[in-house]
Amino acid sequence: MSVKQISVFLENQPGSLYGLTQVLAENGIDLRAFSLADTSDFGIARLIVDDVYKTTTVLKDAGFIHNITPVLAVAIPDVPGGQNQVLGILMDEGVNVEYMYAFLGGDKEAYMVFRVTDTDKAAAALTAKGIRLAETEELAGL
Amino acid sequence: MERYYQPEIETASRQQIKAWQDERLVKQVRHVWDNVPYYRKMMEEAGVSPDHIQSSDDLHKLPFVSKADLREAYPYGLVAEPLENCVRIQSTSGTTGKRVVAFYTQEDIDLWEDCCARAITAAGGTREDVCQVSYGYGLFTGGPGLNGGSHKVGCLTIPTSSGNTQRQIMFIRDLNATILCCTPSYAAYLGETMKEMGLTPDQIPLKAGIFGAEAWSEEMRRDIEKTMGIKAYDIYGLTELSGPGVSFECSAQTGMHINEDHFIAEIIDPDTGEVLPEGTQGELVFTSITKKAFPLIRYRTRDICTLTREKCSCGRTHVKMTKPQGRSDDMLIIRGVNVFPSQIETVLLNQGYPANYQIIVDRVNNTDTLDIKVEMTPEMFTDNMGEVTKRQKDLVDALRAMLGLTAKVLLVAPKSITRREGKAVRVIDNRKI
Numbered sequence: 001m002s003v004k005q006i007s008v009f010l011e012n013q014p015g016s017l018y019g020l021t022q023v024l025a026e027n028g029i030d031l032r033a034f035s036l037a038d039t040s041d042f043g044i045a046r047l048i049v050d051d052v053y054k055t056t057t058v059l060k061d062a063g064f065i066h067n068i069t070p071v072l073a074v075a076i077p078d079v080p081g082g083q084n085q086v087l088g089i090l091m092d093e094g095v096n097v098e099y100m101y102a103f104l105g106g107d108k109e110a111y112m113v114f115r116v117t118d119t120d121k122a123a124a125a126l127t128a129k130g131i132r133l134a135e136t137e138e139l140a141g142l
Numbered sequence: 143m144e145r146y147y148q149p150e151i152e153t154a155s156r157q158q159i160k161a162w163q164d165e166r167l168v169k170q171v172r173h174v175w176d177n178v179p180y181y182r183k184m185m186e187e188a189g190v191s192p193d194h195i196q197s198s199d200d201l202h203k204l205p206f207v208s209k210a211d212l213r214e215a216y217p218y219g220l221v222a223e224p225l226e227n228c229v230r231i232q233s234t235s236g237t238t239g240k241r242v243v244a245f246y247t248q249e250d251i252d253l254w255e256d257c258c259a260r261a262i263t264a265a266g267g268t269r270e271d272v273c274q275v276s277y278g279y280g281l282f283t284g285g286p287g288l289n290g291g292s293h294k295v296g297c298l299t300i301p302t303s304s305g306n307t308q309r310q311i312m313f314i315r316d317l318n319a320t321i322l323c324c325t326p327s328y329a330a331y332l333g334e335t336m337k338e339m340g341l342t343p344d345q346i347p348l349k350a351g352i353f354g355a356e357a358w359s360e361e362m363r364r365d366i367e368k369t370m371g372i373k374a375y376d377i378y379g380l381t382e383l384s385g386p387g388v389s390f391e392c393s394a395q396t397g398m399h400i401n402e403d404h405f406i407a408e409i410i411d412p413d414t415g416e417v418l419p420e421g422t423q424g425e426l427v428f429t430s431i432t433k434k435a436f437p438l439i440r441y442r443t444r445d446i447c448t449l450t451r452e453k454c455s456c457g458r459t460h461v462k463m464t465k466p467q468g469r470s471d472d473m474l475i476i477r478g479v480n481v482f483p484s485q486i487e488t489v490l491l492n493q494g495y496p497a498n499y500q501i502i503v504d505r506v507n508n509t510d511t512l513d514i515k516v517e518m519t520p521e522m523f524t525d526n527m528g529e530v531t532k533r534q535k536d537l538v539d540a541l542r543a544m545l546g547l548t549a550k551v552l553l554v555a556p557k558s559i560t561r562r563e564g565k566a567v568r569v570i571d572n573r574k575i
Binding site: 005007009010011016037039041042044046063064065066067069098099115 | 523527530
């Protein structure tokens with residue numbers, strides 16, 4: 001149900017983000033989504049890519065510290081209150097959201113990436129309420 | 143009840159210890175003057191001869207010997223006995239340059255093993271114990287020294303040497319080992335592995351550990367003691383002087399008793415060479431007064447520590463040294479506080495990180511700043527920002543506890559710390575004073 005997100009450690013200094021995107025570009029990695037969290041001296045880049053295995057291999061070869069985190073990619077209904085409905089379900093289940101970010105798929109469909117305290121529980125609850133969760137393969141094909 | 147291996151020596155009166163030192167020093171100085179041209183030349187240059195040395199009170203008149211002398215005299219230049227009287231060599235790892243090779247007569251080995259036997263007995267060891275020696279055997283003195291000491295005490299000795307953790311644990315459990323001898327970092331690793339295997343302290347037969355050959359903190363001691371349900375004793379030594387057992391901890395665990403019938407200890411100011419009074423922190427200097435094949439006169443260890451002759455609850459009368467606080471050749475003074483890179487290394491290792499760090503000292507608005515770059519590792523990294531920040535803060539707290547200073551911890555990319563000829567540059571001091 002979950003999607004594999006790659007989180008990469010970056011120093012917060014000029015050129016370190018470029019160093020990451022350059023490695024991805026040189027290896028033909030297609031980015032689906034990209035989000036950055038930072039403090040004054042370091043940051044974490046979070047990526048959804050077309051080919052997780054290839055990306056982790058090239059990142060390892062290039063010496064980047066990274067790991068894979070399961071996240072939920074929720075297809076948000078394109079109606080007013082769509083996001084609100086999703087958050088309501090998570091609230092009812094007592095699932096906490098650590099962070100989230102959005103990206104656009106094809107056909108103007110929006111996806112919301114959620115990192116939650118209990119991925120399996122959240123996935124089950126959302127699916128039960130008819131919310132569609134994207135799989136890794138679906139995102140790879142976008 | 144406190145046990146001693148050689149009670150008449152270990153609890154001798156101060157006068158008796160001084161009498162031994164006086165007699166043996168005079169003899170030793172004559173021995174090196176007669177047999178080691180290198181020493182004779184040094185003494186002549188300093189304007190001293192054996193006639194000037196009437197007791198241990200004259201020790202300060204003699205010149206110092208340093209590691210550089212040992213390298214210059216390599217391999218035979220400081221050997222004081224004909225080679226046919228020597229039966230063994232041991233050697234240092236040589237990580238900081240040319241190896242140091244130390245020579246032993248049979249008597250030298252015998253006395254060295256006595257020192258190790260005193261350490262094992264002080265840790266509660268008797269002939270009823272099973273002693274597993276997990277120090278490396280070979281050129282390194284750890285294995286051979288504790289092995290010999292264990293034999294002398296009469297313990298059943300398991301010479302596992304280092305490595306093969308599963309086999310180490312198998313022997314400890316199957317043969318009911320009660321005493322473990324190894325480096326503190328290996329002890330911590332063995333403890334962690336046993337914990338992961340689901341073993342609780344009452345399922346581990348060990349009761350004591352004798353751990354030395356590297357720096358370790360009190361925090362690390364408590365962890366090891368708790369995980370394995372043992373009492374952990376420190377032991378100190380140098381290959382140059384014999385090996386482990388130059389000094390050892392007793393049940394009081396408040397410093398290591400130096401075997402003063404074999405070694406005279408002094409504390410000096412590392413800059414001026416001046417002898418400092420008891421209780422002052424400075425560089426530790428040793429003179430070996432019983433060693434025949436490779437005697438060292440006023441050898442500068444570069445280890446910084448303090449000596450105390452305060453009465454010890456264990457009943458031993460020999461002087462105690464604190465755990466070395468660092469090395470005089472890499473000490474930094476930051477905001478008036480002595481800081482050693484080894485302390486920072488200890489903090490990182492205790493927190494479970496590899497010691498990939500760099501210390502950057504600068505002076506901003508007349509105040510020293512201390513930044514410590516720590517290379518990020520896969521173990522330290524998680525996707526959770528709060529968790530990474532917390533780990534960073536834990537490091538700052540642990541550093542403050544160790545150094546008494548607030549340092550800024552910077553998490554940096556792997557392999558980003560400057561390396562020169564393969565070795566990381568540990569200290570960058572940008573202060574213009």
